[in-house]
Amino acid sequence: MKSIHISAAMLLFIFACTSKIQQSKTIAPSSIKDSRGNPMLLGIQSENVLRQTPFNSWYDPNYENYKIDSATIDKISKDMKNKTFEIFMGTWCGDSKREVPRIFKILNYCKIPSSKIKLVMLDYRDSSYKQSPNHEEREMDIHRVPDLLVFENGTELGRIVESPVESLEKDLAKILSGNGYEPHYKAISWIQRQWKQRSLSELIADSIAVLKSLSALAEDSYGLNTYGYVLCAAEQWEKADLVFNWNAHLFPKEARVYNALGDFYLSKHEMANAKMNYQKALSIDPKNVNAKTRLEEL
Numbered sequence: 001m002k003s004i005h006i007s008a009a010m011l012l013f014i015f016a017c018t019s020k021i022q023q024s025k026t027i028a029p030s031s032i033k034d035s036r037g038n039p040m041l042l043g044i045q046s047e048n049v050l051r052q053t054p055f056n057s058w059y060d061p062n063y064e065n066y067k068i069d070s071a072t073i074d075k076i077s078k079d080m081k082n083k084t085f086e087i088f089m090g091t092w093c094g095d096s097k098r099e100v101p102r103i104f105k106i107l108n109y110c111k112i113p114s115s116k117i118k119l120v121m122l123d124y125r126d127s128s129y130k131q132s133p134n135h136e137e138r139e140m141d142i143h144r145v146p147d148l149l150v151f152e153n154g155t156e157l158g159r160i161v162e163s164p165v166e167s168l169e170k171d172l173a174k175i176l177s178g179n180g181y182e183p184h185y186k187a188i189s190w191i192q193r194q195w196k197q198r199s200l201s202e203l204i205a206d207s208i209a210v211l212k213s214l215s216a217l218a219e220d221s222y223g224l225n226t227y228g229y230v231l232c233a234a235e236q237w238e239k240a241d242l243v244f245n246w247n248a249h250l251f252p253k254e255a256r257v258y259n260a261l262g263d264f265y266l267s268k269h270e271m272a273n274a275k276m277n278y279q280k281a282l283s284i285d286p287k288n289v290n291a292k293t294r295l296e297e298l
Helices: 008-016 055-062 070-080 093-107 136-140 168-177 186-197 200-205 208-217 219-234 237-250 253-265 271-284 289-297
Strands: 041-043 084-089 115-122 148-154 155-161
Touching: 041 136, 055 093, 070 093, 070 168, 070 208, 084 093, 093 168, 115 136, 148 168, 155 168, 155 219, 186 208, 186 219, 200 208, 200 237, 208 237, 219 237, 219 253, 237 253, 271 289
Parallel strands: 084 115
Antiparallel strands: 041 115, 084 148, 148 155
16 A cells, blocks of 8 residues: 555654553454544454455455466465465555455465464554554564465565565465565565664664665665654654665655655654755755645744
């Protein structure tokens, strides 16, 4: 899902509220609505819930109309049976509405039992952006939806991020083959590997090499900007700081990267830095509404 909608005001709210009330893992669809007023599923759910009103209006046709590449999936069906799968999605997300019914059709075709499938619904609201009530997404470092993660004996073999690179069936075959499957958003996948392998101080000290690696992987500023906002919503402020600054170095002529930095510094009450970045955004795009509004408020 490509929208970036966390406001500076909500970043302030998130930054201030570091203590959250624990909620139950499964929330009834009637109990909460997304920002458009539509019923929204949250937490761990099952495929059966998606077959119920109102979600069946998009789930059922997308499931029924999808034609499985049986030639490819038949070759890996046996190997699929000893794997477990985690799906992260949003019932508010167009990509999820398209891909998740297809994913389930493939898993059902392979006769994968529901006990081996974990379906987690994420939020759309600013204060919980791409989060589940019990934060199953944090350990998995989810930044786009839908995501299909494939595991063997608790170890992740690979993941399909937002949409398949080639097709669901062929992407799954490549993941199972172990031949270096790389999902969409290669720059973010690279960053996520660095989080696991190196400390933040090491990454800062090695900033020239980091930027060189990212410049070869980042296709545009949208992906990193969204990832920065997701990190903010998850209160991973130091990581968000790095991602927003890396993005500004990679795409110095784009107003959105300075808007994001302005929002970030405003959330931390670093007013001078916030003002400087909003001014940079306006110098690139004099009609930028967010930067104008924030500068007037400052």
